Every structure is written in C-alpha cells, then in structure tokens.
Amino acid sequence: MDEYDVVVVGAGPAGSTAARFAAEKARVLLVDKHREIGSPKRCGEGLTLDAFRDLDIPLDKRFINKKIYGSVVYAPGGGKIEIRYDEPAGYIIERKIFDKFLAAEASRKGVRVLADAYATLNTVNGRIMGVRIRHQGEEREIKAKVVIAADGVESQIARQAGINTALNPRDIDSCFEYEMSDIKIEDPNMIHAYLGNKIAPGGYIWIFPKDDDRANVGVGVCGGERETAKYYLDRFIKSRPDLRGGSILEVNVGCIPVGASLKELVRDNLMVVGDAARQVNPVHAGGVHNAMLAGKLAGTTAAETIDSQDLGILKRYELGWNSSKGKQLERILRIRYFMRKLGDGDMDYLTRVWDGGDLIRVSEGDWGVALKKMAEHPRLLKLLKKFV
Amino acid sequence: MMEIKDCYGCGGCVAVCPHGALTIDDVVERMDEKCIKCRICEHVCPNGLIKIE
Numbered sequence A: 001m002d003e004y005d006v007v008v009v010g011a012g013p014a015g016s017t018a019a020r021f022a023a024e025k026a027r028v029l030l031v032d033k034h035r036e037i038g039s040p041k042r043c044g045e046g047l048t049l050d051a052f053r054d055l056d057i058p059l060d061k062r063f064i065n066k067k068i069y070g071s072v073v074y075a076p077g078g079g080k081i082e083i084r085y086d087e088p089a090g091y092i093i094e095r096k097i098f099d100k101f102l103a104a105e106a107s108r109k110g111v112r113v114l115a116d117a118y119a120t121l122n123t124v125n126g127r128i129m130g131v132r133i134r135h136q137g138e139e140r141e142i143k144a145k146v147v148i149a150a151d152g153v154e155s156q157i158a159r160q161a162g163i164n165t166a167l168n169p170r171d172i173d174s175c176f177e178y179e180m181s182d183i184k185i186e187d188p189n190m191i192h193a194y195l196g197n198k199i200a201p202g203g204y205i206w207i208f209p210k211d212d213d214r215a216n217v218g219v220g221v222c223g224g225e226r227e228t229a230k231y232y233l234d235r236f237i238k239s240r241p242d243l244r245g246g247s248i249l250e251v252n253v254g255c256i257p258v259g260a261s262l263k264e265l266v267r268d269n270l271m272v273v274g275d276a277a278r279q280v281n282p283v284h285a286g287g288v289h290n291a292m293l294a295g296k297l298a299g300t301t302a303a304e305t306i307d308s309q310d311l312g313i314l315k316r317y318e319l320g321w322n323s324s325k326g327k328q329l330e331r332i333l334r335i336r337y338f339m340r341k342l343g344d345g346d347m348d349y350l351t352r353v354w355d356g357g358d359l360i361r362v363s364e365g366d367w368g369v370a371l372k373k374m375a376e377h378p379r380l381l382k383l384l385k386k387f388v
Numbered sequence B: 001m002m003e004i005k006d007c008y009g010c011g012g013c014v015a016v017c018p019h020g021a022l023t024i025d026d027v028v029e030r031m032d033e034k035c036i037k038c039r040i041c042e043h044v045c046p047n048g049l050i051k052i053e
C-alpha cells in the first residue's frame, strides 16, 4: 500500500493547481483516469490574461494559439456589442498542452503524477482513508490524510463521500463543439458569441479563433431543451456560408456545471474543487480560471493542514471561497436565470442600450450602470427584480 | 430499457442523475438497481445518446 499526505483525483486545471500548492508542505499524489492528461479536451480554450497573472503562469508559446483583443456579442436581430482593447485581453490556448504543462509544473514541485489511474474513494466505517486506483488493469490502495476531489463535472468522489452534487438540468450547459479549419472568420483577433432563443436556447454559440482560418466553433444550451446541443450547432453551421464548407479537425462533447458553487466544499478530510464543485461562471460558463483559483486556495489550505496536523484547518478553504468567489457566483447565477427569460427582442434592446463594459460587468455579477440604462424598459426591470 | 450508444464520456448525465445510478470511467454505465427511469439524464446528453423506454 502506498501512503501520501494528500491525494488529488483529476489532473485538470483544478487538480494540478491544488497538487502544486499542496506540495509546498506535503507529499502529494495526483491521479487521472485518462491515458493522456489534457485529452480528450472539453473546452473552447478561451482564457483571460487575468488568469495567467493570478496563477503566475507564463505566456508560453507552446500552449498559446492566438492573442485575443476582445469580444463581439451578436443578438438575434442583428444588434451587437463589441468590446475591443489595444492590448491582448486573453488567449485561445491549447488545452491539451496547457493541462499537461500544469501537471508537469506540479511534478516539478515534488508531486507524483500518475495517468491512466481511475480512482474511487476508500472509506472504512465511514472514515475516508484515501482512494483505490486502477492503474493499467491493476488495483491499488492509496492511503492519504487528505483527499482532494478535482474530478470534473462527472465527479463521483464527492458523492462517494456523501456530498450531494447532483445538478438540476437547467443548471448545466450541454455543449457540442467542432474545431474547424478552412473557415472564414470575420475578425480572428476577437472571440464571437451568438445569442438567441432559436440559435442556442439558454446559452450561446461561440467562435473562438485558434488561427486566422481555424477556430473552436461550439454551442452550449441549457440542459433540458427539446433538441440536442449538436442539433443547434449543426443548424447554425449550415446557415453560415463562412463556416459550412470548413473541415472538422476535432469533435468535442461536454457539459458545464453552471449552477454556482457547491456550499459544502469540505467534509471530514475531503475537499472538492473546480467543476466537481461547480465553480464555473454561470453566465459565460468559463471555468478554467476559477478552477485554478479554487485549486490554489484548496492546495495551500491542505499544505497548512498537513504542516500543523490540524484537520480543522481544512474548513478554511470552504469559508474563504464561500465568502468571496462563492458569493459572486451566486449573484451571477441570478443573472443567468434573468437572461434565460429574455426574448429575442429583449436581447436586441440590450445591445442598443449597453456597451461592452456593461456586458462584462454584468457577467461578473455587477449591475452598476447597466441597470440605469435599462430604465426605459419597465418590463425588463420588473423581470430583473424577480431575480436580483 | 435503457440504451446508451457511442457515449463520448462527457459526464453530463452523471452530474444530473439524482439517484447516483450512473458511473463513468471512459464511458458511462448504468446501475439498473438504482435507476428509477426519471429520464432526467436523457435531456442533457449533447448528442441525445441516452434512450429510455
């Protein structure tokens, strides 16, 4: 039997970051069920500059496909909101290389990383003893003082510890995406998002350029729609002469937990981070930045716990997250519910009264001036009052 | 009867199943004894791969 201080399940952005910070004061094992870390990718691969800064990640050419200078959001009636910066505000990365880089960084800090290792929680008389892994057909028991569940949207580790992580289907975005090449992109320095109840009910279609003629073209729709995500994406592509002749380099299928963060992030000696803890922005459904922020907080807390041999310290992760980011995600979730109720005409109206700054602030949970600009639309204000 | 064909392993159905009836490694599997056929999982699959009768 192997013994570690901390075992992290899942080597996505949340797990690799948690492992790296935990390793400052603990012996850490990081396992992932896939044979290759980072693959298959389930992502549009957009990441803001802030994420690199917050986590001290280099702007390494090996995982940066394209600099992005802003975004254009299209309403169904032809209205649009554009926000453009002079400097790159974000990047379309290559997740397969990025995720592997984060895992390699963790290993440089002393973490032992193991791919092709499917984990289940190991409990004895209700006590979490560590995990069991199946590595290349062989079962092994791993003893650990702390277990970190970073096992993504499909998380089973937290459930095995008794935390209820089941999502209401309306709090999940069902996604389908193609990486397409040989397409025409109007402005490949920008990301493009298309809204509309017929185009992508409860979500949006995105074009995230990886090159001047190559992009992730995907859709997220609210779980529970009549048609599938694939249906909406294929229909959109067919309707667009700039896309429909393109080649398909990759097919990505995924679901995003957009119901705001779990409240219970720590139980006994188990911590939950990233998509497993539903720590995604409920409006734009980006989750990589938050996953790494949560990973850092959880990893640091785990290191302190091991260092002081006081399990009580683990709860600091939950308290810290819930009182800051967690609260913000709750606010954003209410905005998601508000947006879900908008008609196509309302979306066009908002593109007329809001500017790019308003849109960005709203998607971060801050109504500020955006609210004042809706003053002449009493019905929308009334609707808003129901949610915010 | 429940059929899941050509699953991509995205895990969406696992995340919404209220009864913990689905497990997933590379592809999803259902534990018959736990499933109550509520059909919630059917509605999130991005490619409509789950069919329950």
Ligand SMILES: Cc1cc2nc3c(=O)[nH]c(=O)nc-3n(C[C@H](O)[C@H](O)[C@H](O)COP(=O)(O)OP(=O)(O)OC[C@H]3O[C@@H](n4cnc5c(N)ncnc54)[C@H](O)[C@@H]3O)c2cc1C
Binding pocket: A009, A010, A011, A012, A013, A014, A015, A031, A032, A033, A034, A038, A042, A043, A044, A045, A046, A047, A117, A118, A119, A120, A150, A151, A152, A153, A154, A155, A156, A175, A176, A177, A218, A252, A253, A254, A255, A256, A273, A274, A275, A276, A280, A285, A286, A287, A288, A289, A291
């Ligand atoms: C189509 C799509 C597009 C997206 N676009 C963007 C975007 O542009 N920008 C953005 O910021 N976010 C985006 N997201 C969200 C983003 O991908 C996730 O929020 C992010 O990957 C979460 O990181 P994580 O580490 O929590 O989970 P994951 O990256 O999902 O990692 C979890 C890991 O755990 C492993 N695992 C699971 N169970 C086990 C087990 N039992 N044993 C061992 N290993 C296990 C998995 O193999 C996986 O590697 C998108 C999501 C989808 C589906």
Ligand code: SF4
Binding pocket: B016, B017, B018, B019, B020, B021, B022, B030, B034, B035, B036, B037, B038, B039, B040, B041, B042, B052
């Ligand atoms: S039908 Fe209901 S209980 Fe059965 S697997 Fe699907 S969500 Fe779970």
Ligand code: SF4
Binding pocket: A253, B004, B006, B007, B008, B009, B010, B011, B012, B013, B014, B027, B028, B044, B045, B046, B047, B048, B049, B050
């Ligand atoms: S939602 Fe569909 S593709 Fe995803 S794991 Fe379930 S059956 Fe497979």
